Amino acid sequence: MKRTVDVSLPIGPVHPVFKEPCRIKCETRGEYVLNAEIELGYVKKGIERIMRGRPWQEVMFLAERVCGICSVIHNMVFIEGMELIAETALPDRAAYLRVIVNELDRIQSHVLANYSYCYTIEHETLAMYLLNLRETAMDALERITGARVTCAYIIPGGVRFDLSDADARYLREAVDTIDRELNRFVHMFTTGSLIALRSKEIGILTRDEAIEAHAVGPTARASGIAHDCRLDHPTYRRLDFSPVVYTEGDNYARIMVRFDEIFQSTELIRRCLDRMEPGIIRGGSEVIAGTSRWVGEAPRGELTYQITTDEFGRVTDIGIRTPSIMNIEACVHYMLIGVLSAADVTSTYISSDPCIACNER
Amino acid sequence: MSILQDLKNTVRSKSIHVCYVNVGSCNGCDIEILACLAPRYDIEQYGIYVHNNPREADVLLITGAFSPQWEDKLMGLWEKIPEPKVAVAIGNCPISGCVFNREGSYLDPPVRKHIPIAAEIPGCPPRPTEIIQTILTLAPVIFRDYEGGAS
Amino acid sequence: MAEYLYEKDLREMKYIIITSPLHEVVMSELAVHYSLGRQVLRRKMINECDMSFLENIPARYEVWKAEDSVRDPVERQLGMRLLTVYIPMLPPEEMKAVEMGVRSQISEGIPEAEAYESGMDSIREMIRR
Numbered sequence: 001m002k003r004t005v006d007v008s009l010p011i012g013p014v015h016p017v018f019k020e021p022c023r024i025k026c027e028t029r030g031e032y033v034l035n036a037e038i039e040l041g042y043v044k045k046g047i048e049r050i051m052r053g054r055p056w057q058e059v060m061f062l063a064e065r066v067c068g069i070c071s072v073i074h075n076m077v078f079i080e081g082m083e084l085i086a087e088t089a090l091p092d093r094a095a096y097l098r099v100i101v102n103e104l105d106r107i108q109s110h111v112l113a114n115y116s117y118c119y120t121i122e123h124e125t126l127a128m129y130l131l132n133l134r135e136t137a138m139d140a141l142e143r144i145t146g147a148r149v150t151c152a153y154i155i156p157g158g159v160r161f162d163l164s165d166a167d168a169r170y171l172r173e174a175v176d177t178i179d180r181e182l183n184r185f186v187h188m189f190t191t192g193s194l195i196a197l198r199s200k201e202i203g204i205l206t207r208d209e210a211i212e213a214h215a216v217g218p219t220a221r222a223s224g225i226a227h228d229c230r231l232d233h234p235t236y237r238r239l240d241f242s243p244v245v246y247t248e249g250d251n252y253a254r255i256m257v258r259f260d261e262i263f264q265s266t267e268l269i270r271r272c273l274d275r276m277e278p279g280i281i282r283g284g285s286e287v288i289a290g291t292s293r294w295v296g297e298a299p300r301g302e303l304t305y306q307i308t309t310d311e312f313g314r315v316t317d318i319g320i321r322t323p324s325i326m327n328i329e330a331c332v333h334y335m336l337i338g339v340l341s342a343a344d345v346t347s348t349y350i351s352s353d354p355c356i357a358c359n360e361r
Numbered sequence: 362m363s364i365l366q367d368l369k370n371t372v373r374s375k376s377i378h379v380c381y382v383n384v385g386s387c388n389g390c391d392i393e394i395l396a397c398l399a400p401r402y403d404i405e406q407y408g409i410y411v412h413n414n415p416r417e418a419d420v421l422l423i424t425g426a427f428s429p430q431w432e433d434k435l436m437g438l439w440e441k442i443p444e445p446k447v448a449v450a451i452g453n454c455p456i457s458g459c460v461f462n463r464e465g466s467y468l469d470p471p472v473r474k475h476i477p478i479a480a481e482i483p484g485c486p487p488r489p490t491e492i493i494q495t496i497l498t499l500a501p502v503i504f505r506d507y508e509g510g511a512s
Numbered sequence: 513m514a515e516y517l518y519e520k521d522l523r524e525m526k527y528i529i530i531t532s533p534l535h536e537v538v539m540s541e542l543a544v545h546y547s548l549g550r551q552v553l554r555r556k557m558i559n560e561c562d563m564s565f566l567e568n569i570p571a572r573y574e575v576w577k578a579e580d581s582v583r584d585p586v587e588r589q590l591g592m593r594l595l596t597v598y599i600p601m602l603p604p605e606e607m608k609a610v611e612m613g614v615r616s617q618i619s620e621g622i623p624e625a626e627a628y629e630s631g632m633d634s635i636r637e638m639i640r641r
């Protein structure tokens with residue numbers, strides 16, 4: 001990949017639209033991007049190395065701090081992996097509560113991703129509306145779990161706190177507010193002709209390319225791959241839903257997939273609240289030696305934990321594959337190629353919802 | 362110090378520009394800084410403008426413990442910020458390394474080893490209100506007794 | 513070694529990426545398959561791929577394995593698409609030449625194991641280069 005080109009355009013590591021440091025190096029002819037490379041390592045923490053040999057009680061909190069934006073799903077996938085090893089039965093109410101918290105987390109993550117995109121294409125009004133809407137989801141999350149970020153709500157055998165009737169009423173109101181407000185914003189987004197000009201037909205990821213790079217989550221679903229790991233999850237399967245799929249594969253489709261998934265999440269939360277029966281929220285069992293591989297659908301896509309424990313409950317080996325690894329790769333090596341201007345490079349990059357902290361662990 | 366300089370400094374302390382840099386955090390603190398921008402907390406009503414340009418910043422917010430790639434870059438970034446300037450460490454990571462300061466980690470906390478830190482906000486992550494409060498407390502301190510910038 | 517004006521030597525960071533637990537699994541499978549040392553493979557990958565490719569190697573390897581069953585035995589044995597498309601560390605033209613060589617050898621009646629071995633030899637040669 002080392003060639004002499006007209007212009008080599010480095011973007012980052014500190015850039016106004018990047019929420020996290022990374023460096024995109026574009027080889028360009030004029031502003032036409034011929035090739036792009038990414039330089040990482042700015043947030044490399046070595047979490048997998050720290051986790052090794054530690055008791056699960058510590059690894060649980062470390063797993064949450066792989067990514068601050070989608071901390072709930074990291075917690076959930078690690079704990080469910082441990083439950084798979086220990087064969088822990090999960091009370092019904094706890095299973096639904098997990099789904100509720102996970103979907104709230106998905107809502108705030110998707111809203112944040114779309115906020116970033118709107119901010120990048122300089123539509124600051126819509127961006128600020130969305131950021132304010134995110135606070136509604138954060139409030140609900142805080143009311144249920146006690147913390148805004150890294151809440152450690154999901155614990156082996158169940159969840160930490162129960163949901164009172166008042167909380168349930170509050171949650172229903174919050175979900176209704178999100179639905180109502182978001183309807184307006186989606187209308188603004190779809191009818192804004194300037195937004196369409198900045199988003200449609202830009203940064204295209206075809207279905208074959210998405211398969212080749214193993215793109216996951218909204219990035220893959222915007223390219224016509226109807227894959228959602230929630231369909232394999234025992235609790236989600238009871239809530240019957242079908243994944244949101246767009247086939248265009250451009251920036252616009254990726255943003256619309258996220259908007260539609262927020263509506264889907266609010267619907268799932270309502271369904272959980274309807275079906276939840278009073279009961280215990282925590283069971284339990286003993287940790288034994290074993291190996292498990294558990295996959296969950298993070299807001300950004302498929303998240304895999306591969307865990308090996310010994311009989312004392314220590315994690316002897318762990319491998320984490322986060323969705324951003326695949327999505328950033330797909331973005332840099334397929335979406336950015338052929339982008340017509342440097343301004344579209346940043347907006348295309350942001351539209352794939354990159355999370356460098358996940359990517360590097 | 363002249364009265365004119367005093368007046369200038371007072372006015373300047375009402376308009377603070379903020380730059381943030383992530384030197385190896387988990388994102389949790391970064392999104393709490395972003396939440397400060399939301400109309401709910403509305404950091405701009407206090408005269409604080411958050412963007413990511415070190416060349417016109419007064420306050421540098423640092424999140425995360427220190428990862429090896431930043432060794433040569435953070436000092437360069439710090440030198441790009443014009444005087445007067447302060448750095449604020451947000452969250453436990455830049456203060457102590459939090460959960461990442463363990464055997465096997467690649468990080469090199471605390472950040473105050475690398476650049477001077479004026480204030481530290483503990484928390485994993487701290488609340489947006491705490492971040493805003495810290496910047497507001499620091500604002501008058503940055504420009505107090507500042508003599509330069511006469512032109 | 514190229515001299516950079518403002519770029520850093522990234523080999524150390526790339527090595528950190530490529531020694532994570534999931535990469536080790538892939539690396540040990542590849543090392544056994546091609547009977548090469550892990551460090552030789554790692555060096556080739558670090559020289560040829562950028563950082564996001566390196567992070568994505570386990571996922572790409574899985575995609576290749578999933579499409580493995582529909583492909584012919586020559587592909588499965590030599591991993592042409594694996595080494596040129598999924599983990600792009602060898603030039604496609606040279607890989608094509610190796611593939612043609614092996615196929616013609618098989619059609620000429622040389623035992624398959626022997627033909628694969630000669631193909632593997634040239635791949636090993638290319639990776640070591």
